[in-house]
Amino acid sequence: MSSRRNSASSSRHDGNQQLQVAKESAAEAEITSSGRTSDSIPSVSSHSVSKVTNLDRLLESFSPLVPSRFFSEAISSGSEALDADSHPFFCLEDLWESLEERSVYGAGVPLVLNGKDQIVQYYVPYLSGIQLYKDPSKPSSQLSSSSPQSPFFQYLEYEKPYDRQPLTDKILDLASQFPELNKCRSCDLLETSWLSIAWYPICRIPIGPAIEASFLSFYSLSTRSTGKFPPQFSAANARARYDPTDKKFSLPVFGILSSKLWDSNLNLVEQHEIEHQNSLVQAVDNWVGYLKVPLLDYHYFRPRHYSYRITGFWTRDNPN
Template identity: 35%
Template sequence: MPSLDGNLDRFIESTIPFVPAQCFSKTDLRSLRNAGAADLQCYYNLSDLWESFKEWSAYGAGVPLVLKGNEKVVQYYVPYLSGLQLYVDSSKLPSSMPRRAGEESDGDSGESASDDACDQVQAQSVLGSLGRLSLRDQPLQTGGYSSDDAEASNPQGHLIFEYMERDLPYIREPLANKISNLSRQFSGLKTYKSSDLLPSSWISVAWYPIYRIPMGPTLRDLDSCFLTYHSLATPSKNISDGHPGLLGTSRGRKVNDDPSHILCLRIFGLASYKFRESIWTNGIQQASSLSKAAKDFLHQLKVRHPDFDFFITHGS
């Protein structure tokens, strides 16, 4: 494992989710080849991703930090679901599924709809009361973007699930608990694979500090909070390994003692709050670059992420 020069590097390395890689069957590979996607390498199950957050949600993710005077501590951060969008190819949706929540299907109603299709429609209609906030609801102040335009010319695919957190941090549920509750309304959160999703699918995790070891007096330098952004789709062989947001193989993590069967969801964007130079000095330029990457990505999708807006306007 390469040496980590700064505390931001240590934070990023310590909060990357690792999931078991799944191999395609011969039948799946033939289907992918026929669909023009034969360059997909492997996939992971979304259920495994949520499983990877369970321990962190309960106890926090330990991040080794070096303070002034080379004092070493382990700061623990709890993950919270901040934002999530799942996009799929609209041509692969069930024919009985409306393209928008509330639309009627061309086919027979009721009996022909699959359970997943019902879940997808329900997710889009229910999430309005659970925290949706996007430019489909609130146009860009600098342009004339409308919801009709979004549906007519969205190159990102069909949005089947969206969640944007707006609760204050102290009343939020840790990520694993939140996903468990949301999956009762949209079972696709547990059943979808990364290979089902388009590259525009993403998740943002909010990390808040809770305690450190060894314990000591409260340190304002350790109050920093972070948003990390991760791509959820399966990468392709023909995309550079250095491309931000792609899955990558692990370095030292093991599942069933075979590190080649692990994927990590690399961070492609980041935002920070209470980010003080005294402890994060070596990461200032990196944090700025990652923040711009997150901003550009959200702008490309035409989505407003409430936590990102807050971090950018209130961050140090």
Template identity: 30%
Template sequence: MEAFSQWDFPISNHSNLQCFLKCTTPTVEKRMKTCNGEAKKDLNEGFKLSELWQCFTEWSAYGVAVPILLNNGDRVIQYYSPSLSALQLYTTKPFPSSSDDHQINLKFRGRDKMNKTASNNNSSCLGSNATTRDGDDSCHKMTTRKCGYLYYQYNETTSPYDRVPFNEKISELSKQYSGLVDLHSKDLSPYSWMAIAWYPVYQVPGATNVKELSACFLTYHPLSSLSLGSQNIRLESEKVDGKRSGMSMREEICLPPFAMITYKMFGTLWISPDTSDFDFVLCQRNAASYWLKQLQFHHHDFNFMSRQFQNSASCPP
């Protein structure tokens, strides 16, 4: 048991699901000077997208470690690999992109329908217009008025086992769309979001014949400062030689999921009867469905998991 002492395993009134969500919540860390003539940063200043992607660097390389308490009392560390499932970036003002970026956006306009047809060939849906068909200017104007200016969207359709790690995909896409790293959360409308697919890769120690550990997750996260409240911001004094210092502060901006859907979440391993997890899973699934419908976004991973959802043991009969 000593090998697991550093891990925060679920206790009787907490579930493995809650532990998973805690471990996989993206967090942006920012350090602030509070003296030496430097002004303290505004807690609501938000973050650049490049700062957000930094938290995925280690996760993309090694996976996210999630401590799990098995039904027989054994403990394992399950590692989950994150991949970019979908993303939409709406800006509050027209993005001052280069002419090359603009031409790329126009090039992909209207390819949503074509790429959905090509999904059987393991293609990815890339585009600059999530809700309109070619020539439908009225629908485009309505989307702009409601959501903002759509800078970029992504919808992954390849097999989960053929996908590249999260950071590698962001690096690949940002070569054509610089806003993926240059945009700031304050520049994004509340309709900006991303979806992350989490698939298990291995456990330590290895667990055999535990089908519950094959559970996969799809989580939806906000990307705009306008979507975040004070509860998403934590401020702590940094420790220097084991002591707290008032000279420097660390700010953490958390981006917990606002929606989620699960796949292969069998049995009672993930949900504790002492919690409201059962209702939470259903509410999170409904939230994802509502979100996608209001944006008229045909999310490939959600559609796949949704078809399997009714067959899962986590659903009511």
């Protein structure tokens, strides 16, 4: 991780006003233009409002772009020698690095409220859970090998959201005890390896009524393709996507849950948008159920996903 994190993280914890002063003028100009936001997310223009939904914008904003790496030698498959560039992969260290700026300043998401008001809402990512599975024929250099049914590394967050460290700070602490959390390569991870991130709002530009909707997103961490992936999971069709032009992987969200979505002005009203959201929720249910993951965030978000009145032990007003 970059050595700049400590100073940058301190700035974020000093309050959101610093962030707003730094980005307000630029964001206000960009949000009404036909260009792109400072986070390289398409801005909300009148031309795109009818074609792109708020759910689409959230999913794109929450999908990391990770630099790829390549094997130093040609890889052979049977008698055919394959070019190394045909087998790109990423290291988890690169994934955490790609999320560092968002962990400090938040991810800017261009949104449309009430069908007309265009804003940028910032969300900070927090680690929710991660399980890493490896082929037992490739034992870890740091940890003992395990069967494919058991992760060789697992962390499931138990702290209340506003007591947590931002994602990359938490990863830094965990990696100091388990170095493979940085060293693991996507090509060595089994297809059941996954990551979940909780996204909580910090501020909106221009300033207005707070948007309290938060989200829990899920990602596949493997770039292997063994053909053994359970077919009922949409995650099988939402694996990391490699762009040979940019030489980067996009890690799409394969499942998502929300809290307080229906109490905000982000209500999903289009039929195709609701159907898309339902399929993402079902993917989370299938995934957590199949792996039997005791993920605390899942049990918090799931009953609140379709609730209009949100109460619970993880709110600012009622932290207990």
